[in-house]
Structure formats: structure tokens, C-alpha cells
Amino acid sequence: MLLIEPLFDGPVDIVGDIHGEIDALEDLLDHLGYDPDGRHDDGRRLAFVGDLTDRGPNSPAVLRKVMRLVEAGRAQCIIGNHELNLLRGELKDGNDWWIAPQDPIPGNSMQPVTPEDKPRLTEFLKSLPLALERQDLRVVHACWNEAAFTLLRDTAPANATLLETYDSSVAKLQKRWSNPVLAARIKREWYEFAPLHKDPVSQPPLQPTIAQMDREFQMSNPISVLTSGEETETRTPFWAGGKWRMVERVRWWERYDDPVPVIIGHYWRRYNDARAVYRDKYGPDLFADIEMHNCMGPRHNVYCVDFSVGGRYAQRAADEPFHMCRLAAVRVPEWQVMFDHGESLNIEGTFDAIAGGAVRKNGN
Numbered sequence: 001m002l003l004i005e006p007l008f009d010g011p012v013d014i015v016g017d018i019h020g021e022i023d024a025l026e027d028l029l030d031h032l033g034y035d036p037d038g039r040h041d042d043g044r045r046l047a048f049v050g051d052l053t054d055r056g057p058n059s060p061a062v063l064r065k066v067m068r069l070v071e072a073g074r075a076q077c078i079i080g081n082h083e084l085n086l087l088r089g090e091l092k093d094g095n096d097w098w099i100a101p102q103d104p105i106p107g108n109s110m111q112p113v114t115p116e117d118k119p120r121l122t123e124f125l126k127s128l129p130l131a132l133e134r135q136d137l138r139v140v141h142a143c144w145n146e147a148a149f150t151l152l153r154d155t156a157p158a159n160a161t162l163l164e165t166y167d168s169s170v171a172k173l174q175k176r177w178s179n180p181v182l183a184a185r186i187k188r189e190w191y192e193f194a195p196l197h198k199d200p201v202s203q204p205p206l207q208p209t210i211a212q213m214d215r216e217f218q219m220s221n222p223i224s225v226l227t228s229g230e231e232t233e234t235r236t237p238f239w240a241g242g243k244w245r246m247v248e249r250v251r252w253w254e255r256y257d258d259p260v261p262v263i264i265g266h267y268w269r270r271y272n273d274a275r276a277v278y279r280d281k282y283g284p285d286l287f288a289d290i291e292m293h294n295c296m297g298p299r300h301n302v303y304c305v306d307f308s309v310g311g312r313y314a315q316r317a318a319d320e321p322f323h324m325c326r327l328a329a330v331r332v333p334e335w336q337v338m339f340d341h342g343e344s345l346n347i348e349g350t351f352d353a354i355a356g357g358a359v360r361k362n363g364n
Ligand SMILES: [Mn+2]
Pocket: 017, 051, 080, 081, 082, 141, 227, 228, 265, 266, 267
């Protein structure tokens, strides 16, 4: 398993979650100054934060493109929770193009993966590390968590694959939750709650044991923590992705007190006035007081570069303008964010000067 790989030296452009939006990717790379083969006149290179696929129209094209750039040494890519689902063969909302390509859902216009492509794309997914790091910068899909890295270093066999390590963590939890007392409690809550399972307007009360189990499955699995973040029991269950959620995402960056800046994706940050569009998709808005150009955390050095291009498919289907769902990249050492339509903004935060990057403070 590849845990943390060295991030490229020199100027890099770190691209957020793409979710199958090949046109947005081509546009963004063009605005960043890359030719179609990923060459840049100034020798800049790319890093992708994961979640290349699902929901959007052409995940195979995005995977093939990023794979080609990585093979040519012009890009690096880490694994996101969506790639992990593909490797696990787990059917989730928006990934049937991979799991069941021969059996497209009616009305679904996603390009399916071909039998020729799937084996080599699988090998590519298996080759992705969990994180990238250099002296002045860290990149991970959802959450930089030293305890999770330490646990993986200390307990995962060196020759185990990411998938094997993930599965062994899940197996441990399944064993714990098959304890008769816990299992009986879960069963009782499950039946009480059963009439509301499929009803998005029912608003069930919190089921405490189910919530505890969900939190443990997330938080005791170091690969889940790194690729989909920290979670805790929610007060009021919310409907998302076709089911009632008992756990919500945590602003882990509020406890990130390390001087090395971190770039993440994953969290559906909203571009401009798009706040309302995906409100409550994953519970409380984690970016309620954070402007597009702001970093997070006590040191103002954590930046999320996912600007919700993964919502574009839904707006396209509803015939709405999708300018609110953007693909973005962070340019380092400039610390600018650039969007797929060519707009760029200076990011305000505290960045290490090691790489010659600007140090900008946002005033508090
Ligand atoms: Mn994600």
C-alpha cells in the first residue's frame, strides 16, 4: 500500500474533484497553460486530489486522461472515496458506469467503461497513494490525520494492498458489532425506524446505537478517515444520498495546528452564490463562514479545492445554468485558485515561505 508519496518539487497545480466532467477538466488545464499532453511552458506539473469519477458524463475519459498524464510523469494523483468504491466494486449513486456498465440505468447518460479499458484502469486505481507531501505542502483527499497515518504504518502489513487493509478494518468492526448485545440493540432500533427508511420527509429521531455504529465504522478505519473525513453523531438525522444519515461531517481542520499547509477536496465547497443549491446534502454547511478565497483552521492553512463540479450533472439534467458548480485548481507557490471558466483569485491564508510562496494573512 502506498501511504504518502513525495509531492513533485517546484510549481504545481493541484486539481480538485472532477467527477467525470471531462470538458471542465480540458478547460481548466487549458486556462492553467497546459497543452493536451499535459506539458507546460514553465515546467509546471499537476496533482489530482482524487474523486476523478462518477455522476458526470464521462468518467472513463477523465480516468484515461489522468492516467496518461501520470504515466508521462506530468501529474500525480491520490485516491478519493469514489475511487475506493470502484476498487471495492461497491455500487453507489453515480458509479454504475463502472459497476454495471452493461446494464445502464434508463435515462442515465454516463459513458460506461469498456471491457478493454477496465483492467488497465483498475491497475491505475490500485497504484494511487493516499497522500502526497513535501516540506511546504500536503495533499490528501479529505482529512490530514496523523493518527490514521500512524495506525496504518504500525498495523498494516507492508505488503498488504489498500483494499486488503480497508477490508481487514471493516472485518474487525463487523466482528465487534456482531456481539449479541450490540446486535440486538441495532436490530431493535432498525425495526422501530423501519417505516421511515425510505421516506425523505419523515424526519426520524436519532437512533443512538445506529449512529454510534456508523461513527465507529468511519472513525476506526484509517483509510476512511483519510479519504472521507471525520464524522460524529448528528443531533437531527438528515436525508442524503437516498437515506437518513445519523452521522455528520466534522470540521477537522479546526484542530489542525501544524504549520504545513494542506490542500483537500471532497467537501462540496460552493462557488459564489451556489450555497443554497446543495445545502444540507451532507448535513450542516461546513463552509458557512468561509469565503471562496479563505483558508480554514487556526493557522489559516487548510484549503479545500472542491468547488462542487460533481453537482453539474444534476443542473444539466434540470436544464439549469451550471456556472455555480465549478472545477478548480490551486496554483502553488502563487496560492491562487483558478476555475474552469478561467477566473482566478488570490487565496488568503498563512503559507510557509520555504517554497518562495507569498505569505498572506487574512487579518485574524
Ligand atoms: Mn470525495
